[in-house]
Amino acid sequence: MKKLLSLSLVLIMIIALAVPAYAANDEIIINFPSVWVGTDSKAPYMEQLIEAFNAENAGSIKVVVEEQTDYQAARDKLRTTITTGETPDLCIMDTTYDIKGYSEAGKFMDLTPYLDEGWGDDFAEGAFDAWSVDGKVYALPFESAIFTPIYNTKIFAEIGWDHFPATYDEFFQFCEDAKAKGINAVGQMAGENAWTSMLWYSLIVEAIGGKDVYANGLEDPAFVQAADVLKAMYDYTFDGAISAGAGDVNGHWLARDTAIYLNGPWWVANLYKEDNAVDGVLLADDCEVALNPVYEGGKGEGGLVTTVQAFLAAAKQDDPAKEEAVVKFIKYITDPQHVSELALSSGAMFFVKYDPSPETNLISQKLTEVANNADFSILHVNGAFPTAVSTEFPAAVSALVLGEVDAQGFVDQLQLAIDMAA
Amino acid sequence: MKLERSDRAPLWAFMTPALVLMLVFFVLPVIYVIVISFMKWNGINTPAFVNLRNFMLLFRDKAFKRSVINNVIWALVAGFIQVPLAMIMAIILSRKPKGWKFFRTVYFFPQVISGIALATLWRAIYRADTGLLNALLNSVGLGHLAKDWLGTLSTAFPSVLIYWIFYVGYYMVIMMADITTIDDSYYEAATIDGATDFQQAIYITIPLIRKTSLLTCVTLASVMGLRQFEQVYMLTNGGPANSTSTIVLYMYKKLQDANYGMASASAVILIIIGVVFIVCIRKIFEGRNEEAAALKKAGRAAG
Numbered sequence: 010m011k012k013l014l015s016l017s018l019v020l021i022m023i024i025a026l027a028v029p030a031y032a033a034n035d036e037i038i039i040n041f042p043s044v045w046v047g048t049d050s051k052a053p054y055m056e057q058l059i060e061a062f063n064a065e066n067a068g069s070i071k072v073v074v075e076e077q078t079d080y081q082a083a084r085d086k087l088r089t090t091i092t093t094g095e096t097p098d099l100c101i102m103d104t105t106y107d108i109k110g111y112s113e114a115g116k117f118m119d120l121t122p123y124l125d126e127g128w129g130d131d132f133a134e135g136a137f138d139a140w141s142v143d144g145k146v147y148a149l150p151f152e153s154a155i156f157t158p159i160y161n162t163k164i165f166a167e168i169g170w171d172h173f174p175a176t177y178d179e180f181f182q183f184c185e186d187a188k189a190k191g192i193n194a195v196g197q198m199a200g201e202n203a204w205t206s207m208l209w210y211s212l213i214v215e216a217i218g219g220k221d222v223y224a225n226g227l228e229d230p231a232f233v234q235a236a237d238v239l240k241a242m243y244d245y246t247f248d249g250a251i252s253a254g255a256g257d258v259n260g261h262w263l264a265r266d267t268a269i270y271l272n273g274p275w276w277v278a279n280l281y282k283e284d285n286a287v288d289g290v291l292l293a294d295d296c297e298v299a300l301n302p303v304y305e306g307g308k309g310e311g312g313l314v315t316t317v318q319a320f321l322a323a324a325k326q327d328d329p330a331k332e333e334a335v336v337k338f339i340k341y342i343t344d345p346q347h348v349s350e351l352a353l354s355s356g357a358m359f360f361v362k363y364d365p366s367p368e369t370n371l372i373s374q375k376l377t378e379v380a381n382n383a384d385f386s387i388l389h390v391n392g393a394f395p396t397a398v399s400t401e402f403p404a405a406v407s408a409l410v411l412g413e414v415d416a417q418g419f420v421d422q423l424q425l426a427i428d429m430a431a
Numbered sequence: 432m433k434l435e436r437s438d439r440a441p442l443w444a445f446m447t448p449a450l451v452l453m454l455v456f457f458v459l460p461v462i463y464v465i466v467i468s469f470m471k472w473n474g475i476n477t478p479a480f481v482n483l484r485n486f487m488l489l490f491r492d493k494a495f496k497r498s499v500i501n502n503v504i505w506a507l508v509a510g511f512i513q514v515p516l517a518m519i520m521a522i523i524l525s526r527k528p529k530g531w532k533f534f535r536t537v538y539f540f541p542q543v544i545s546g547i548a549l550a551t552l553w554r555a556i557y558r559a560d561t562g563l564l565n566a567l568l569n570s571v572g573l574g575h576l577a578k579d580w581l582g583t584l585s586t587a588f589p590s591v592l593i594y595w596i597f598y599v600g601y602y603m604v605i606m607m608a609d610i611t612t613i614d615d616s617y618y619e620a621a622t623i624d625g626a627t628d629f630q631q632a633i634y635i636t637i638p639l640i641r642k643t644s645l646l647t648c649v650t651l652a653s654v655m656g657l658r659q660f661e662q663v664y665m666l667t668n669g670g671p672a673n674s675t676s677t678i679v680l681y682m683y684k685k686l687q688d689a690n691y692g693m694a695s696a697s698a699v700i701l702i703i704i705g706v707v708f709i710v711c712i713r714k715i716f717e718g719r720n721e722e723a724a725a726l727k728k729a730g731r732a733a734g
Contacts, residue, residue, distance in 0.1 A: 085687065088689065092689075116475070202668075249558060249582055251670070251671050252582030252671065253582075396689065397688040400687050400688050403668060404494065404671075407670045407671035429690065430689075
């Protein structure tokens with residue numbers, strides 16, 4: 010009896026080991042930690058897209074999504090896995106990653122040969138220029154973003170304004186008028202990653218410094234001047250902005266107690282959500298897209314603040330079949346038809362050239378118009394400088410607003426962060 | 432006591448697994464951290480030896496100095512305010528007043544809730560616009576005191592620290608367990624001599640737990656104070672202006688910047704501070720241990 014039991018156990022163990030091995034040989038698994046899940050505006054269509062891909066490739070390729078609902082935690086995890094040599098098969102990254110360093114260290118697959126086969130023609134002209142390493146593309150710029158203010162026309166009317174301020178002088182006049190009516194002109198946040206304040210700072214830096222503002226690092230006087238302007242904006246935001254996070258800024262905007270909102274185009278979908286409507290009126294119906302005001306004496310007229318919101322990079326593969334499978338999946342995601350659908354459902358913008366759907370919402374159309382009409386563009390501050398700047402920005406901006414440092418001290422604090430990381 | 436040769440083999444056999452685990456999961460990582468603290472390394476390229484550069488940069492960085500000060504305050508508050516509070520609760524509940532089981536559960540309850548959840552709750556309480564604390568102040572006519580508790584330099588760190596002080600349940604149950612081992616004859620004798628509950632606590636309970644559970648709790652609490660991360664990260668992320676930063680949060684931010692050399696250097700400083708704290712705590716409590724243990728033993732023998 011004992012022998013029979015032992016034999017059975019051994020058989021079960023062999024079968025248990027053999028079955029997954031057989032399955033593994035048969036089907037290629039693509040591990041994909043994704044932040045386009047949960048409440049992310051791209052989540053619903055991405056889920057459909059991955060399901061469709063898995064169905065089309067049933068039995069040969071399977072994409073397994075590892076859901077990452079916290080953007081910062083996802084960044085931390087991805088950095089750790091790449092550093093420890095466990096790069097996921099496909100990664101989503103933003104400009105806070107050391108893409109050049111990872112590429113040079115051989116962490117990523119070289120996508121150049123595949124792009125040269127004609128796939129590269131699907132992308133906007135010059136999309137790879139700033140991000141290629143020794144002429145090779147390891148990280149594919151996929152999602153783009155422009156940052157330009159969106160304002161609530163109904164609130165503007167309450168304040169007595171029928172247009173968006175064209176200059177920063179006019180902007181502060183508007184802020185004063187809004188304050189007199191007890192309305193927050195803008196949302197600011199120095200908590201979490203100080204995202205909104207970083208965007209406003211980028212807009213002001215662009216307005217003052219123009220297209221070459223990053224040419225000499227933080228040495229351009231525009232950074233100090235812009236810090237003073239940003240500090241002044243904190244007089245016209247909601248209480249508690251110093252400790253506020255993105256949820257607070259969004260909450261005030263959705264509650265219709267802030268007149269001007271600044272975020273990426275991926276947020277547009279929220280303007281059309283029934284959940285955010287008041288008395289059946291969508292927030293989008295009261296919204297208008299504006300241009301970054303001109304700074305008198307500045308060099309930024311006609312400019313735009315942009316970024317690469319998401320790169321797609323794949324782990325270097327030893328198995329050619331798996332490499333082919335991963336590339337096949339990336340091509341599937343970046344297919345112009347799919348990207349068009351993704352843009353329609355989320356409001357996000359992309360480096361892939363696609364025909365916008367006729368159903369594209371008005372706000373997204375206007376954002377595209379702003380992007381197309383820009384004379385030049387610069388990256389936002391987080392994208393233009395090493396990661397240390399984005400890490401230090403919340404501390405620096407709160408120190409600035411609370412009077413711990415002056416505008417020069419603010420810039421020095423960011424510079425010190427760069428120096429320490431260098 | 433000298434071990435016989437025949438006793439050594441089983442001794443080593445039992446100790447080896449623990450020693451190996453200790454070596455692999457503690458000693459080697461600590462050595463690794465110390466080595467990296469002298470390197471410039473971004474996690475990708477080959478580390479380069481930079482001598483004491485990382486430590487010099489740390490001590491020039493205001494944010495790091497603030498983090499060290501905050502951690503020292505935290506550890507002191509933990510050891511010398513939080514634990515004494517826990518001790519008072521333990522002494523009171525050990526006398527088994529009416530409803531003591533209920534209160535024991537209530538005080539211990541926060542320990543089973545995630546620190547992240549508690550921090551989120553307190554963030555909502557401290558909010559400047561819709562926070563409970565400001566609403567409460569407004570409702571009792573103290574609206575002029577309402578403020579952005581986590582966004583004001585003078586209140587941010589006390590706000591982060593203060594709510595945590597009152598979560599005493601963990602240390603309270605440790606000390607309650609110890610107090611139950613004190614022989615009743617001491618209290619009976621003291622009662623006959625006319626000692627009040629307060630006097631019994633001062634002259635019997637505290638001396639008898641001082642070198643055992645009290646020492647353990649002070650050590651644990653201080654070390655926990657030095658390791659603070661999650662609640663600061665959740666409540667303020669070290670802000671405003673790094674005024675609530677701690678060493679572990681500072682380390683985390685350096686890791687985000689892929690600055691592994693400075694992150695490791697700050698870890699080394701944390702280890703040194705931890706060792707200094709433990710040595711100081713032991714020194715403070717030294718000399719009375721044997722006396723208390725002997726007293727306890729005598730009590731048990733008499734009982």
